[in-house]
Amino acid sequence: MIDGVIALYIFMLAAFTGYEVISRVPVILHTPLMSGSNFVHGIVLVGAMVALATADTPLVRVIGFIGVVLAAGNAVGGYVVTERMLKMFVLAGKKKGS
Amino acid sequence: MPSAATLQTLMQLSYLIAAALFILGLKRMSSPVTAVSGVRWAGVGMLLATAVTLAFMGGASSLNYTLVIVAMVIGAVLAWISGKRVAMTDMPQMIALYNGMGGGAAAAIAAVELYSGNEHNLVHLTMAAIGGFIGAVSFSGSLIAFAKLQGLINKSVRFGGQKFVNLAILLISIGFGFMVVSGAGAESGLPVVSLFFVFALILGVAMTLPIGGADMPVVISLYNALTGLAVGFEGFVLDNAAMIIAGTVVGAAGTLLTQLMAKAMNRSLGNVLFSNFGESSAAGGSGITGTQKAIEASDAGVMMAYSQKIIIVPGYGMAVAQAQHKVWELTQLLLDHGVKVRFAIHPVAGRMPGHMNVLLAEAGVPYDLISDLDEINAEFETADVALIIGANDVVNPDARSNKSSPIYGMPILNADKAKNVIVIKRGQGQGFSGIDNALFVLDQTRMLYGDAQAAVSQLIQAVKAAG
Numbered sequence: 001m002i003d004g005v006i007a008l009y010i011f012m013l014a015a016f017t018g019y020e021v022i023s024r025v026p027v028i029l030h031t032p033l034m035s036g037s038n039f040v041h042g043i044v045l046v047g048a049m050v051a052l053a054t055a056d057t058p059l060v061r062v063i064g065f066i067g068v069v070l071a072a073g074n075a076v077g078g079y080v081v082t083e084r085m086l087k088m089f090v091l092a093g094k095k096k097g098s
Numbered sequence: 099m100p101s102a103a104t105l106q107t108l109m110q111l112s113y114l115i116a117a118a119l120f121i122l123g124l125k126r127m128s129s130p131v132t133a134v135s136g137v138r139w140a141g142v143g144m145l146l147a148t149a150v151t152l153a154f155m156g157g158a159s160s161l162n163y164t165l166v167i168v169a170m171v172i173g174a175v176l177a178w179i180s181g182k183r184v185a186m187t188d189m190p191q192m193i194a195l196y197n198g199m200g201g202g203a204a205a206a207i208a209a210v211e212l213y214s215g216n217e218h219n220l221v222h223l224t225m226a227a228i229g230g231f232i233g234a235v236s237f238s239g240s241l242i243a244f245a246k247l248q249g250l251i252n253k254s255v256r257f258g259g260q261k262f263v264n265l266a267i268l269l270i271s272i273g274f275g276f277m278v279v280s281g282a283g284a285e286s287g288l289p290v291v292s293l294f295f296v297f298a299l300i301l302g303v304a305m306t307l308p309i310g311g312a313d314m315p316v317v318i319s320l321y322n323a324l325t326g327l328a329v330g331f332e333g334f335v336l337d338n339a340a341m342i343i344a345g346t347v348v349g350a351a352g353t354l355l356t357q358l359m360a361k362a363m364n365r366s367l368g369n370v371l372f373s374n375f376g377e378s379s380a381a382g383g384s385g386i387t388g389t390q391k392a393i394e395a396s397d398a399g400v401m402m403a404y405s406q407k408i409i410i411v412p413g414y415g416m417a418v419a420q421a422q423h424k425v426w427e428l429t430q431l432l433l434d435h436g437v438k439v440r441f442a443i444h445p446v447a448g449r450m451p452g453h454m455n456v457l458l459a460e461a462g463v464p465y466d467l468i469s470d471l472d473e474i475n476a477e478f479e480t481a482d483v484a485l486i487i488g489a490n491d492v493v494n495p496d497a498r499s500n501k502s503s504p505i506y507g508m509p510i511l512n513a514d515k516a517k518n519v520i521v522i523k524r525g526q527g528q529g530f531s532g533i534d535n536a537l538f539v540l541d542q543t544r545m546l547y548g549d550a551q552a553a554v555s556q557l558i559q560a561v562k563a564a565g
Contacts, residue, residue, distance in 0.1 A: 004221060007334055007342065014330075014343045017121055018350030025128040026470075030355065030445075030452035035193050036127045036137055037351050038322050040120045042144060042196075043344040044203045044329045045170075046113075046151040047336050051210040052166050053158035060214050061162070065169045067206025072173025074200035075148075079141050080181030081192055086133040088186075088459040 035082040042075030105154055112150040113340035119143030120344045124351070130465060147340050173199075186460045187417045190450040191247035194318045197325055198240025204233030204328035205295065211335055212278060212291045220279070222335050227275045229331025231298045236324040238302030243318055246306075255307040261372055264304050271297035305371065315450040316359045316370045323352025362445035362471075362509065388539030390526055395553060398520050398546055399560020405482035407438040409474065411511055412454045413447050415488015415524065419550035422461040425487060428558050429463065435561070441467055442474040442511050444492035475512050484516035486537075488523065488550045494535045504533060519543040522553045 025033055048071040052064030120143050126136030155163065177196065184192045208230025212223075245251045274294035309317055326348025333341025360367045402408060410429070416422060429439050441463065447454045455468060469477075478484060486493055493513040496503040513519055514537050521538060523545060537543060546553050 010339065010342050011330065011346050014346035015350040018124075018347035018352075019354050021121065021124045021128065021347070022351040022354050026130070029128060029130065029133065029455075030359075031189065031193075031450045031456050032133065032452065033124070033127055034319055034322055034352070034355060034450065035189070036124060036140065037326065037348045037355075038193055038197050038200070039137065039144075040124065040140055040344050041200050041322075041326045041329045041348045043116070043120070043147060043341050044200050044207070044325075044332065045144075046147050047207050047329070047332050047338055047341050048203045049148075049151050049155065049166050049170075050336055050338070051207045052169065053155045053162050054214075054216075055162055055165075055210060056214065060210050061165065063206050063209045063213065065165050067203045067210065068166055068169035069173040070199040070206065071203035072170045073177040074196050074203060075144055075177075076174040077177030077181045077192070077196040077199070079137065079144070080178055081184065081189060081196070082127075082137045083134065083141075084181070085186075085189065085456050085459075086127070086137055088456065 032082060032085045035078065035085060039075065039078030039082050042071065042078050045071035045075045047071075109150055109154050110339060112146055113338065116143035116147035117340045117343040119146070120340075121347060124347065185420070186457055187420055188248075189456060190314065190318060190448075190453060191244045193450070194240045194243040194247065194314075194321070197318065197322050198237050198244065201233045201236030201240060201321065201325040201328055204325065204332050205230045205237055205298075206233075207332045207336070208233065209291070209295060212294075223279045225331050225334045227279050227294070229328045229335065230295065231271065231275055232324050232331065233328035234295055234298035235302040235305070236321045236328060238299040239306040240302075240318070240321045240325075242303055242306035243314055243321065247314055251307075254310050260304075260308055264301065267297060267301045267304055271301055309371070313370050315446055315448075315453070316356060316367070318450065319352060319356040319359055320367070320371075323349050323356055326350075326352055359446060365508075390538050390545045391543065393520065393544035393546055395546060395556030396560045396563070398544065399557050400564045401518060401520070402432060402437070402483055402485070402557065403435055403561045403564035405437055407440075407477075407481045408432060408483045408485060409440050409442050409478060409481045409513070409516065410485045410487065411442050411444070411447075411489050411493055411513055412458070412487045413444075413489025413492060415490075415522070415550045417448055417453065417457055418488065419552075421487065421550035421554050422457040422463075424551055424554040424558065426458070426461040426463050428554055428561065429467075431558060431561050439467065440469055440474060440477070442478075442513075443468055443470050444489070444511050445471060447489055447492050471509060471511060478512045478515040481516040483518045483520060484513040486513060486519065486521040486523075487554070490523075490535055491533060493537050494533065496533070496536045500536070513537060514540055514543075517542060520546055522546045522548070522550050524549060 048067040052068050055061040055064045119139050123136045123140030126132040126139060208226045211226040271294060274290055274297060277290045278294050306317060326345045330342050330345030330349055333345055356367060360370055416425060432439050441458060443454045458468060459465065491505055493511050494505060495514045497505045497508040497510045500506060519542055521543060525547060538545060
């Protein structure tokens with residue numbers, strides 16, 4: 001479905017996008033943003049799901065199972081800690097966040 | 099029931115929407131005002147992609163389907179609980195851990211592809227192997243980073259010729275990767291695929307073990323970028339546009355972030371990874387003469403209460419002692435006294451970029467009181483007191499003047515330009531990187547020894563008593 005050259009185009013455009021998105025980030029958001037991008041690569045979950053779905057031997061099933069557990073941990077954990085961190089940023093004068 | 103082709107198109111379309119939500123979410127996360135909505139947008143994208151994948155997993159056997167659900171629930175519940183419970187000070191190692199899990203998942207996808215042997219397309223095999231290799235290195239490397247930050251591993255393992263050993267491991271794993279892709283090992287009877295992954299995992303461990311704790315932010319950021327790349331590669335293998343785009347965006351963004359952090363320490367990435375930082379410090383620190391002069395909290399409190407302008411420089415010591423709430427209490431007290439208080443944050447203070455900002459935000463410090471290095475450095479000259487709380491290398495003037503110092507050339511906060519300097523420090527020893535600090539023996543510097551939380555509490559009492 002995605003052939004070689006098209007894939008390269010996607011790769012190139014996505015790389016520029018990532019570079020541009022982060023180049024305007026203030027230092028105070030670096031940790032939350034690293035955490036946020038950590039959450040985004042949790043999309044590996046859908047790949048792990050597909051891989052396990054097609055498994056046909058016990059060995060491959062075990063590896064696929066571990067893959068899905070790890071990927072779900074990446075996605076959920078990444079989301080929870082990012083949201084917790086970002087919730088804490090408040091402007092002076094506004095009421096103190098919890 | 100719509101045709102299989104229609105379903106496939108629907109699935110790809112929802113992946114496209116998810117990818118767009120990720121990019122928009124990351125963009126919104128780059129401003130404090132929209133940051134929380136940003137992570138929620140990305141979260142919606144993740145939910146959409148996961149739900150669609152689950153719904154359209156039509157070809158799977160019921161056994162596999164059940165396994166997918168069970169595995170998701172286990173991973174999600176464990177991560178949810180740990181993510182909710184972890185203290186803000188432990189955030190860096192949690193991110194390292196979750197990141198390692200992502201890398202491990204990418205490696206697992208590659209392993210499934212390579213072990214099942216269904217894939218014969220050379221391009222796909224190569225992509226799977228590269229992604230699997232990067233993912234495995236990121237997995238084991240992140241786990242070591244986690245163990246180091248969590249205090250499970252205290253020593254940095256270093257030995258002569260280590261670079262060459264690591265290079266050899268790298269070459270061996272590349273060699274096995276080559277055999278996997280070309281199918282050359284198939285008839286040799288060697289478990290080539292297993293050996294390939296084992297050596298990739300060993301490489302991650304061997305690369306990370308010698309790196310000192312002070313360099314961990316750069317390393318975690320690097321592994322974050324690597325996991326992104328690995329996910330992107332596996333996305334090519336699985337024809338999954340959402341994985342390609344999200345993985346590559348993270349790979350590029352993470353690489354830039356890693357460079358920014360390495361630059362803030364005035365070192366190249368190669369230098370962080372391959373020079374055994376800290377080893378040369380014994381020679382580098384020998385130029386420091388003079389003694390540290392202690393001060394009582396009561397005297398320091400009076401000095402601060404009658405100052406006009408105070409700049410606070412927090413460091414890892416504040417994080418370890420969980421002193422951020424006390425620091426904010428002290429700040430509010432000083433503000434009530436009419437003292438101008440600012441926070442100065444070095445880009446690599448703590449164990450991650452922005453680590454201090456997160457802790458101060460947790461305590462409720464408004465972010466317009468917080469300035470980074472470029473904004474605040476000129477202001478130290480007009481400050482009556484620079485209060486250093488558990489920071490060391492980032493205020494060491496040797497970085498400006500002493501060419502033999504290992505941190506020579508690193509941009510620092512000019513705390514030594516302040517009229518008075520008060521340093522809260524646990525003892526007289528060297529800091530995390532093992533380098534002597536010339537700031538501590540200056541004429542205008544006074545040392546307030548003790549745990550950061552206890553010391554700041556004493557300062558609060560002293561300021562209260564002063565008026």
